[in-house]
Amino acid sequence: MAQLNNGVAASVTQKQPLWLLAEVTYRCPLHCAFCYNPTDYDKHTKNELTTEQWISALRDARKMGAIQLGISGGEPLLRDDIEEIVAEAHKLGYYSNLITSGVGLTEKRIQAFKEGGLDHIQLSMHDVTEDISNFITNTRTFELKKKVAAMIKSHGYPMVLNVVIHRYNIDQVGKILEMAEALGADYVELANTQYYGWSLVNRDQLMPTREQLDRAEAATNAFRERVGNKMKVFFVVPDYFADRPKKCMNGWGEVFMIVTANGDVLPCHSARVLPGMTFPNVRENGLEWAWKESPAFTKYRGMEWMKEPCRSCDEKENDLGGCRCQSYLLSGDAEMADPVCTKSPNRHLIDEALINSQNPLVREQPIIFRTDKNSKKYVEGDKERIEQFHALP
């Protein structure tokens, strides 16, 4: 059978980076407490790829099979060459998506995106109330976001809203969906906070209770029933409340490739937290080498790297052991089963985090916002000052 299907099988099993995420800058006018960007992003803001380098990366990735393109950040609109990048992406045949806070989107720019062939714009919204929206982003951007939503709609774009969910807005999920409906949203992603980067720093402050989560899911289902096919609502379940891990990125180096602001090529958003890894850079050996041959991309591809309990687990193909970054960040061992899994010897770390986040003495501690100043502290190794906010009394 394998011989008969040889040609076909080869084309099917060849892994292709179908999804390319271009994190074109880490600069951002917002300071969201849940941002998954690295806490030390400040050291990656100086050496951004040029327009020509981005275009060349897009061309190379397209040849390798990339088709869905996300242009993200930071706030991508802080670069003034997004129009050029978008137009080139369209010529290359990408289905392209601008992932934005809305800050910096003007009539002139959206017109240029439309003419250049940008396929859709994903706008982040945060709450139905100005207070919570401005609080969690540490900016005054609520009214602006609503204006941008109307602008996106008026240019004939599908309205794709992304709402990160945490304990400050989770009880408003029903109202958030009604707001999305009123704005004419076609797709809404309710992304429960996952804990990486800044959101891990603020985990105890952001984590909802299980009861809140259940109510939010019920509100979402009720909304879906009422609205039907008119609006697609995705409810991304948070890891910590599950008993099996997610198949992170649909597998390491399987379908997803990220090129970061400074040209690092990553298999997932937060891979740079992993110790002892050297990630390829587009300035050096190019994307094809990065994807196919670089030690970083081959390290956790497939299942060879696994140890027990994953190695002999009859569910290992379902989730590939979960998330390497989550395992490392919580247990210090990148190759252990994701602590979310109840079969992991580290599951207690999740359970303890769930309990801690309900401890008023912990959860009422101040949030550390994603600001250049705070990031510089991380870069400088000045972590104690920040961590002391979070230490148990």
Next chain:
Amino acid sequence: MENNIQHSDIYAIALHHRFQWEEAQQSYVILFPEGMVKLHGGAGEILKRVDGKTTVGEIVVDLKTTFPDAEDIENDILGMFDLAVGKAWLRKLN
């Protein structure tokens, strides 16, 4: 299987969706926000004929002519339309 597709129906690819040939995958795909569907050969042959002008009936005739050896493809074609409409990949124009 209940089928709501009529021979006189005219369809187009849904708004915000794109249908294109993918060289790297050697197949047609439908692209939309946050997603992509890879179409098997037959499905691709059907959807590439959906242009907002041609009726379902004309597409059936065209495919029967193009693939004379395929048996009873009419039901398959109608079934594919039914699926594509259900998934909101297509919108009805008439």
